[in-house]
Amino acid sequence: MKLPVLPTTMVGSYSMPGWLERLKTDYFARRISRNDLDDIHDTVVKAAIKDQEIAGLDIVTDGELRRDNMIDYFIERLPGVHIDRSSKKFYYDFYDSEVVGKIPMAPLGLVEDFKFLLANTERVPKVCVTGPHSLTKRIRNKYYSSEAALAMDIARVMNMELKELVKVGAKLIQIDEPYYSGFPEDLDWGIAVLNALVEGVDAKIAVHICYGNRYGKPSWEGSYRYLFPRILEAKIDQLSLEFARRGGEDLELFREFSVPFELGAGVIDVKTHVAETPDIVAQRIRKVIEFVPAERVVILPDCGLFHVPHDIAFAKLRAMVQGAHTVRKEIGD
Amino acid sequence: MILHLNHTRRDSAAASTAEVVSSVLALLEEKRLMPAQFARLQMYLDWLQYKQNFREPVTVTLPPGGRAGAFPTEIRVDSRRVAPGTFRDSLRRAICSATAAEKDSAGRLYLEEFKSFRESIAWQFNRLYWQRLKDWEAASGKPYEQALPGGKSDGHNPDAIAESVAEFWTLLKDLESRNQLPPEVFLLEIGVGMGTRARMWLDSFSAIDRERGTNLYPRLRFLLGDYSMSTLERSRSTVKEHLELCSSIALDALDPIKTLSFLRHKILYVHSTNTYDNLPDEEVVWRGNRIYWVWARAYLPGEDAARIAALCDLPVSDVIKTIHRLLDVGPDCLSDRAKGMLFWMEIWKALRTEERLMDTMDLPDVSYPAGLSPTQMEDILQDAPGDLRFHLSTGALESFRNTLPLLHPRGYLQVQDIFVTDLHEYAMGFHGPGKLDGSIVNWVNGALLREVAERSGYNIHFVPFKYRPESKTSILYTTQRE
Numbered sequence: 001m002k003l004p005v006l007p008t009t010m011v012g013s014y015s016m017p018g019w020l021e022r023l024k025t026d027y028f029a030r031r032i033s034r035n036d037l038d039d040i041h042d043t044v045v046k047a048a049i050k051d052q053e054i055a056g057l058d059i060v061t062d063g064e065l066r067r068d069n070m071i072d073y074f075i076e077r078l079p080g081v082h083i084d085r086s087s088k089k090f091y092y093d094f095y096d097s098e099v100v101g102k103i104p105m106a107p108l109g110l111v112e113d114f115k116f117l118l119a120n121t122e123r124v125p126k127v128c129v130t131g132p133h134s135l136t137k138r139i140r141n142k143y144y145s146s147e148a149a150l151a152m153d154i155a156r157v158m159n160m161e162l163k164e165l166v167k168v169g170a171k172l173i174q175i176d177e178p179y180y181s182g183f184p185e186d187l188d189w190g191i192a193v194l195n196a197l198v199e200g201v202d203a204k205i206a207v208h209i210c211y212g213n214r215y216g217k218p219s220w221e222g223s224y225r226y227l228f229p230r231i232l233e234a235k236i237d238q239l240s241l242e243f244a245r246r247g248g249e250d251l252e253l254f255r256e257f258s259v260p261f262e263l264g265a266g267v268i269d270v271k272t273h274v275a276e277t278p279d280i281v282a283q284r285i286r287k288v289i290e291f292v293p294a295e296r297v298v299i300l301p302d303c304g305l306f307h308v309p310h311d312i313a314f315a316k317l318r319a320m321v322q323g324a325h326t327v328r329k330e331i332g333d
Numbered sequence: 334m335i336l337h338l339n340h341t342r343r344d345s346a347a348a349s350t351a352e353v354v355s356s357v358l359a360l361l362e363e364k365r366l367m368p369a370q371f372a373r374l375q376m377y378l379d380w381l382q383y384k385q386n387f388r389e390p391v392t393v394t395l396p397p398g399g400r401a402g403a404f405p406t407e408i409r410v411d412s413r414r415v416a417p418g419t420f421r422d423s424l425r426r427a428i429c430s431a432t433a434a435e436k437d438s439a440g441r442l443y444l445e446e447f448k449s450f451r452e453s454i455a456w457q458f459n460r461l462y463w464q465r466l467k468d469w470e471a472a473s474g475k476p477y478e479q480a481l482p483g484g485k486s487d488g489h490n491p492d493a494i495a496e497s498v499a500e501f502w503t504l505l506k507d508l509e510s511r512n513q514l515p516p517e518v519f520l521l522e523i524g525v526g527m528g529t530r531a532r533m534w535l536d537s538f539s540a541i542d543r544e545r546g547t548n549l550y551p552r553l554r555f556l557l558g559d560y561s562m563s564t565l566e567r568s569r570s571t572v573k574e575h576l577e578l579c580s581s582i583a584l585d586a587l588d589p590i591k592t593l594s595f596l597r598h599k600i601l602y603v604h605s606t607n608t609y610d611n612l613p614d615e616e617v618v619w620r621g622n623r624i625y626w627v628w629a630r631a632y633l634p635g636e637d638a639a640r641i642a643a644l645c646d647l648p649v650s651d652v653i654k655t656i657h658r659l660l661d662v663g664p665d666c667l668s669d670r671a672k673g674m675l676f677w678m679e680i681w682k683a684l685r686t687e688e689r690l691m692d693t694m695d696l697p698d699v700s701y702p703a704g705l706s707p708t709q710m711e712d713i714l715q716d717a718p719g720d721l722r723f724h725l726s727t728g729a730l731e732s733f734r735n736t737l738p739l740l741h742p743r744g745y746l747q748v749q750d751i752f753v754t755d756l757h758e759y760a761m762g763f764h765g766p767g768k769l770d771g772s773i774v775n776w777v778n779g780a781l782l783r784e785v786a787e788r789s790g791y792n793i794h795f796v797p798f799k800y801r802p803e804s805k806t807s808i809l810y811t812t813q814r815e
Contacts, residue, residue: 220742
């Protein structure tokens with residue numbers, strides 16, 4: 001499917017309904033079965049896909065509604081990572097986890113999620129994966145000589161999974177690495193790990209780096225300047241950054257460093273519960289294309305819509321799509 | 334009958350318990366109390382911390398759906414105030430008042446219908462007090478701080494302030510070392526009062542900054558927040574040495590983000606002292622796996638209404654009208670201002686509330702404080718004692734939830750106040766509402782605050798105020814929840 005100029009997509013997650021939160025917590029309290037929860041997940045994922053299609057997004061995700069949070073869904077599937085299952089009070093809490101031996105190669109089960117997405121949409125599907133650097137920051141390392149070594153081994157296991165995703169049709173894969181912003185000092189080895197993760201993966205690779213969205217609030221503040229020039233060594237195609245909440249000051253970096261990547265430009269603030277108007281979105285997009293040619297820009301929210309109430313999340317997506325349409329017309333596309 | 338002993342004062346407990354039991358048994362013998370009524374009677378023995386409060390020494394709470402004539406199932410006794418040998422009469426009177434038709438209720442002058450206490454007229458008196466603090470202080474002859482336990486605010490303790498400043502300075506240095514120090518460093522004091530703490534804090538920061546040569550002081554942007562413009566005005570003169578860094582903001586403590594949304598995620602330090610305990614509140618009862626709401630109705634005892642009317646040269650029939658005028662215009666409600674002040678202070682002293690339990694099922698429009706769902710509440714109560722009356726801390730929860738979005742990712746909130754940190758404590762003491770000078774005071778339900786905090790991405794910690802050993806206050810501070 002051919003994408004228009006300024007294609008629109010979500011970063012990954014869609015609004016988590018309060019009732020689903022309760023059901024997920026019920027599952028942890030053993031009040032509902034795994035079967036029931038899987039069935040519920042299938043239903044909400046279909047609804048999330050449908051919402052994205054109605055809103056008019058060009059690229060869709062599964063809304064990440066099967067996931068408790070961006071970490072646990074992956075570490076639960078990483079063999080060799082020990083999880084304290086009693087450490088969660090609320091489904092969204094992080095597990096306490098540790099690695100005590102070498103992580104063996106094993107499938108992570110993400111392929112099934114992707115197949116489900118593929119079967120339920122005709123739009124371009126995107127699969128989103130939390131990156132090894134972020135995962136490493138949440139696992140207590142009791143085996144590897146360094147965090148970098150642990151991350152590299154996670155990358156090795158995940159690389160195989162990404163290749164499996166490609167085999168079943170994934171053409172666009174997004175790696176989420178928000179923890180870069182909290183630990184800029186890790187970037188040297190972080191980029192090496194990222195490159196190992198995507199080595200030989202025949203798909204368009206996007207990397208999403210924000211300032212955190214845990215509980216719908218930022219985890220860090222600062223400037224994206226810390227990414228440069230090191231990020232230019234990454235074997236990626238697209239860099240997805242947040243600009244709606246933080247303003248467009250860092251766009252200048254794309255010009256200053258002649259960044260060759262596409263830019264996934266965050267033009268929707270996911271930390272307020274007020275929907276932007278299409279005009280505001282269009283204004284933000286115009287600012288972005290002053291620095292990066294429209295042909296290399298993808299339009300998306302600053303981060304996942306997980307914490308945004310459903311009606312507002314949907315309204316934000318609608319406004320984003322309408323804003324993109326406005327600018328497309330202006331540039332004659 | 335079930336007797337609940339809700340305090341740990343040994344001397345008053347022994348005497349009052351014996352008298353309660355013998356009085357109830359006597360009423361049973363005299364057939365003033367039927368066996369069926371006796372079987373479902375619950376007696377609560379409290380020891381009210383606040384000498385000034387809204388209760389009679391013996392009060393009756395009508396059961397859900399209770400109407401005049403229904404026999405009470407819940408009777409609360411203030412062990413502190415019941416004089417030895419008088420309990421039996423007080424009990425009989427209280428039962429009569431509660432079961433009599435309204436017009437015969439010992440001549441009580443009702444100021445409102447039954448409603449949640451957070452909507453009670455009592456809070457209008459509280460607001461009037463803060464708006465007319467100068468008038469009250471002039472009439473009472475003492476500044477409001479003298480009404481506080483210890484005679485002054487723990488918020489002004491120099492050692493506590495020095496530690497707070499040192500902690501904040503360390504945070505700024507850490508941010509600076511990571512190149513993350515914002516050019517402008519925002520701080521907010523909610524409920525700034527006379528500005529004494531703000532001045533002491535800024536003096537201390539300025540000194541430490543000068544001593545260490547760090548030049549951080551000029552970056553500070555100190556926001557003085559209070560809902561009373563006259564209070565803000567007074568605080569400005571207190572912080573006159575630091576005026577260039579200070580902004581005065583008329584702020585509703587219940588909703589700071591409404592005024593300061595332009596500083597969302599930008600404030601590094603928010604502080605308040607004795608604000609939460611003075612925000613509108615209400616109580617609920619957890620009994621038999623159900624939640625009941627305590628509704629209240631303010632009244633004046635008949636004899637007090639008559640006494641105050643005589644004191645202020647008013648017909649008794651004008652007392653209610655004059656109260657409403659007082660709440661509108663203050664002590665000028667009477668032509669003689671001094672008499673208006675006397676009227677206010679005497680009415681406030683005499684003000685009482687009757688109570689009634691309301692079943693949640695009968696209140697379809699009832700709402701929990703923002704950030705707290707009925708499901709969460711049920712989860713919290715899973716481990717609570719089976720029969721528990723506690724504060725919802727509605728105002729405090731609202732304020733807390735509407736403050737958190739202001740915090741910078743490395744920012745924190747500190748609240749110095751009186752907290753109940755475990756629900757079980759509610760079964761071991763009285764936590765308000767009480768009267769403190771012309772204002773209302775309630776302990777704050779820290780257990781509920783903790784729940785709301787966790788769902789908002791924060792852990793909260795309560796540290797007893799260590800700088801004055803007899804202090805009952807604690808400092809709540811937030812940390813990021815990973």
